[in-house]
Each structure stands twice: as structure tokens, then as C-alpha cells.
Amino acid sequence: MSSEHADTNSVRIAVVSSDPAFRRMINDQLSAALEERMHQSCDFQIFDGKAPASFLMEPTCALMTFEEDSELKMLSRLASRHPNMLLLALSGNGSVSRAVAAMQAGAHDFIARPVSAESLSDRLTDLIAHHRPAPHAEQHIVTKANARHEVYPANATAPDTNTNNELLRDFEGFIGKSPAMQGVYDQINRIASSKAPVFITGESGTGKEVCAQALHARSNRSNGPFIAINCSAIPAELMESELFGHMRGAFTGATEDRKGAAELADGGTMFLDEIGEMPVDLQAKLLRLIQTGSSRRVGGTKEVSLDIRFVAATNRDPQEEVRAGRFREDLFYRMHVLPIHLPPLRERTGDIMPLAQSFLIQYAREENKNFSLFSVEAESMLQAYRWPGNIRQLQNTIRRLTVMYDGSVAEAEHLPDLLHSDEGYESELNQAISNLREIGTVMAGNIAPFWQQERDIIEGALGHFDGNISRAAAALEISPSTIYRKRMSWAHKEAV
Numbered sequence: 325m326s327s328e329h330a331d332t333n334s335v336r337i338a339v340v341s342s343d344p345a346f347r348r349m350i351n352d353q354l355s356a357a358l359e360e361r362m363h364q365s366c367d368f369q370i371f372d373g374k375a376p377a378s379f380l381m382e383p384t385c386a387l388m389t390f391e392e393d394s395e396l397k398m399l400s401r402l403a404s405r406h407p408n409m410l411l412l413a414l415s416g417n418g419s420v421s422r423a424v425a426a427m428q429a430g431a432h433d434f435i436a437r438p439v440s441a442e443s444l445s446d447r448l449t450d451l452i453a454h455h456r457p458a459p460h461a462e463q464h465i466v467t468k469a470n471a472r473h474e475v476y477p478a479n480a481t482a483p484d485t486n487t488n489n490e491l492l493r494d495f496e497g498f499i500g501k502s503p504a505m506q507g508v509y510d511q512i513n514r515i516a517s518s519k520a521p522v523f524i525t526g527e528s529g530t531g532k533e534v535c536a537q538a539l540h541a542r543s544n545r546s547n548g549p550f551i552a553i554n555c556s557a558i559p560a561e562l563m564e565s566e567l568f569g570h571m572r573g574a575f576t577g578a579t580e581d582r583k584g585a586a587e588l589a590d591g592g593t594m595f596l597d598e599i600g601e602m603p604v605d606l607q608a609k610l611l612r613l614i615q616t617g618s619s620r621r622v623g624g625t626k627e628v629s630l631d632i633r634f635v636a637a638t639n640r641d642p643q644e645e646v647r648a649g650r651f652r653e654d655l656f657y658r659m660h661v662l663p664i665h666l667p668p669l670r671e672r673t674g675d676i677m678p679l680a681q682s683f684l685i686q687y688a689r690e691e692n693k694n695f696s697l698f699s700v701e702a703e704s705m706l707q708a709y710r711w712p713g714n715i716r717q718l719q720n721t722i723r724r725l726t727v728m729y730d731g732s733v734a735e736a737e738h739l740p741d742l743l744h745s746d747e748g749y750e751s752e753l754n755q756a757i758s759n760l761r762e763i764g765t766v767m768a769g770n771i772a773p774f775w776q777q778e779r780d781i782i783e784g785a786l787g788h789f790d791g792n793i794s795r796a797a798a799a800l801e802i803s804p805s806t807i808y809r810k811r812m813s814w815a816h817k818e819a820v
């Protein structure tokens with residue numbers, strides 16, 4: 325495994341497998357065999373079943389087990405997102421059709437399992453030595469160097485050349501330079517080297533997993549393992565053995581001794597995603613691990629001392645979960661030492677376009693499309709929308725657009741109906757009105773009709789932006805069509 329002193333030339337290898345025995349083989353045998361064979365240190369990152377949303381630093385190679393047809397999608401996503409990464413698929417079903425399916429999904433090689441650490445390390449050494457990354461030949465990626473020579477259609481805005489290449493991230497996998505995110509990066513920098521637990525909160529899709537990986541990458545244990553456990557994805561009855569491992573015979577089906585996530589994370593970081601979903605009795609055992617730094621396998625008697633940095637995340641209100649008895653109070657206070665909150669996208673609207681632009685370029689490349697820009701109208705709509713599903717929703721919106729349509733400019737009509745509707749705007753207005761009522765500031769006769777006040781606000785914004793409807797709409801976080809519609813209704817009101 326990666327030593328604490330691994331040099332910067334280490335070979336980065338990602339492992340994605342829901343099979344604990346395979347993960348254990350990698351940890352216990354492959355890493356040493358490979359380092360010996362390659363005469364180079366190797367950094368392993370191990371993921372339990374679900375391929376990560378993104379890597380902080382692209383691995384040279386990824387090993388992925390796939391036993392179900394449904395996993396092919398994940399394989400093909402990994403392959404298309406990381407065209408330069410060597411991708412090795414392994415399956416217990418060594419049939420020709422399985423191998424063909426893997427290669428068609430983008431794997432560079434296919435290996436039937438079981439496979440010994442020695443043959444796997446021989447094969448890997450050979451593949452890595454001969455792997456030539458695909459050149460980044462797609463010309464629709466505008467780089468800083470050639471951006472000045474691009475000609476943009478009249479109704480489109482030139483992309484920010486600092487953000488339109490998905491390889492350009494602002495901070496360890498994050499895109500976004502808003503003051504709110506600068507604050508997050510600053511916090512990550514300040515706390516990364518501490519061993520104290522970190523507790524990340526934030527709505528779904530705000531980047532909590534990206535944040536956990538950034539903390540690991542900036543820590544002095546970045547050469548150690550990063551083990552991610554999604555507590556909502558593991559059945560309750562398997563969770564204890566997933567976390568702590570088990571001894572042979574500990575329960576039906578435990579046919580051999582097995583390390584759990586805790587032992588695998590020794591020397592590195594353990595990310596407990598959706599920690600509030602962990603069964604309460606297991607939370608007590610996790611607390612003990614955090615407090616004592618020692619762990620015992622299910623059915624075992626021996627305690628092992630471990631050196632782990634814990635990072636937990638939840639998209640719920642943890643204090644509310646404590647009140648409801650779903651989250652142990654003692655565990656909450658033990659984990660809640662260094663809190664980080666990821667702000668929702670609607671509170672950092674300045675990040676919307678850099679993110680959208682980067683996703684557009686990335687997905688256009690994956691889908692073999694030419695999209696490279698947004699029209700001014702599309703941009704206004706993206707900026708005006710409130711993105712309740714945050715960055716994940718923005719990502720999905722842009723992916724859908726690149727799959728469904730063609731062209732080089734992403735237009736307003738390529739965006740889903742949701743973004744065209746005024747629903748969000750209307751409900752906010754209603755909320756504002758009821759707030760006003762509540763604080764008793766509405767005094768009949770002493771205040772102008774609502775439509776006139778609304779007109780003053782909108783006309784004020786238009787004046788500020790020299791009559792530019794798109795920019796005024798974006799600033800007011802409403803769609804341009806709302807402004808057109810309101811203007812018609814005021815004309816009508818004034819005429820009567």
C-alpha cells in the first residue's frame with residue numbers, strides 16, 4: 325500500500341468494487357506485489373461499489389469489478405468521463421460475451437476472476453507500461469491559448485475561458501469562485517491537516533463528497549487510503565461487518581476472515597456519507613472506534629489500533645435528527661468538531677455559469693456533440709432558476725441537453741420546462757407577501773398596490789442594466805419572459 329512517504333511519482337490506482345474480498349485482496353496483497361514489480365510506490369483509493377462522482381486527481385488506472393449487467397452503465401460512465409485513464413474490468417463471469425460487453429463499454433482490458441495478486445500485478449504492470457493516453461483532440465474545447473481567436477454567434481456569450489475546460493477546477497475537484505465557496509476552500513485548507521473529525525452538512529447535490537475528497541487530498545495523509553462508506557446504501561444487517569470486518573464463522577455466510585472499512589482506512593481517511601442513516605446501535609460502536617481508535621471484527625476477540633481521520637456528511641439537519649432520536653447525541657458531539665457547511669447553489673449564483681459551462685464542454689465531448697456555449701437567454705434562465713437539487717441537478721440538466729439536442733449553442737428551448745415556469749417566482753412572492761402580513765407592515769391605504777411596487781422594482785432593475793431584460797431578469801432571479809408578461813399586464817392596468 326502507499327507508504328506515508330510515497331513520492332510524487334506514485335502510480336494512482338482507483339478500485340471500485342462492492343466485493344469486500346476483492347477489496348481486501350487489493351489491500352493485503354496487490355499493493356505490495358505491484359510496488360515490488362513496478363519499483364514504484366502506488367497510491368490506492370478504494371470505493372465500495374459506487375464509482376465516485378469525480379476524482380481529485382485522475383488515477384492512472386482504475387480496477388472495477390462488475391458482476392451485474394446494471395454495472396455496465398457505471399463502467400461506461402467511468403470510461404467516458406476519464407478517456408485517459410486505463411480501465412480494467414474484472415468479473416467472476418469470464419464468458420466471451422461478458423468480456424465483449426466490458427470492452428464495448430470502454431474497458432481497456434478484461435480479466436476473469438478469481439485472479440491472484442501476482443497475475444494481476446503482472447498484467448497491470450504490462451498495461452500501464454504500454455498505455456498511451458488518448459490525445460485531447462476535441463477542438464471545441466476552447467483553451468486559454470486559442471480563446472481570443474474564437475468567433476461567437478451573435479446571440480451567445482463568450483464562455484469564461486478560465487472555466488470552460490472540465491480539467492480546470494478551481495480547488496481540488498471544485499468549480500466555483502463565489503465568496504461562499506472561497507470561504508469553504510479556506511476552511512478546508514485550515515482544517516485538512518488536523519486529525520479531528522469533520523462534519524459536513526449541506527443539501528443534497530451541493531458537493532459533500534467532493535469536499536471529503538478535498539479534505540483528504542489536502543491532508544498529510546493524502547498518500548493513505550480514502551475509504552468512502554455510504555450508510556444509506558448498505559443494508560443495516562451488513563453494516564457492522566462492512567465497517568468492522570468479521571472472523572470466519574461469525575455468522576452464516578462468513579466463510580473467511582475479512583477486514584472491514586475501518587481497517588482498510590488505517591493511515592488514511594474514512595468518509596461516512598449519510599451518517600444519520602446508520603442504525604442507532606451501530607452508532608454506539610462507531611463512537612467507540614472514534615474515541616479509542618481501536619476496532620474489533622465481528623466474532624473476533626482481538627482489538628486492533630487504527631489511525632483514521634473521520635469525515636461524516638449528512639443532508640439532514642443533524643440537530644433535528646438528534647432531537648428525533650435517530651442520531652445519538654454523544655456521537656453527534658464527538659463528530660461535530662470541525663463543521664463545514666456547503667451552501668446551496670441558489671446562494672452562490674455566481675458559480676452557476678462556470679459550472680454549467682464546464683459541464684457543457686465535458687458532456688458535449690462525451691456525447692460527441694459540438695455544444696460549447698449558451699445563448700444569452702439560456703444563460704439568464706440558468707441563472708434565474710433556484711436549483712433545489714443543486715449542482716447535481718444542474719449537471720443532469722446539462723447532460724440531458726447534450727444528449728437530446730444538437731448544435732454549438734445551447735438555447736433556452738433546450739432547457740427543461742421547469743426552468744421556463746414562473747412557479748418558483750410566484751411562490752416566493754406569496755411568501756414575501758405573507759411575511760409582510762405577519763410583521764404587520766401592510767397598512768391598507770398607506771401603501772401602493774402590489775403590482776405598482778413590483779413594477780418599480782423591475783423597472784428599477786431595467787434602468788440599472790440600461791434596459792437589458794436578460795441581465796435584469798438574471799439579477800432579479802426571474803425569467804425574462806416574466807418581465808415581458810408583467811410589462812403587458814401593467815400596460816393593461818394603466819389603460820383601465
Ligand SMILES: Nc1ncnc2c1ncn2[C@@H]1O[C@H](COP(=O)(O)OP(=O)(O)OP(=O)(O)O)[C@@H](O)[C@H]1O
Binds near residue numbers: 498499527533719
Ligand atoms: N463545486 C463543484 N464543482 C464541480 N462539480 C461539483 C461541485 N459540487 C458538486 N459537484 C458534482 O455534483 C455532483 C454531486 O456532488 P456530491 O455527490 O459531492 O454531492 P453531495 O452533497 O454529496 O450529494 P448527496 O447528499 O446527494 O450525496 C457530483 O457529480 C459532483 O462531482
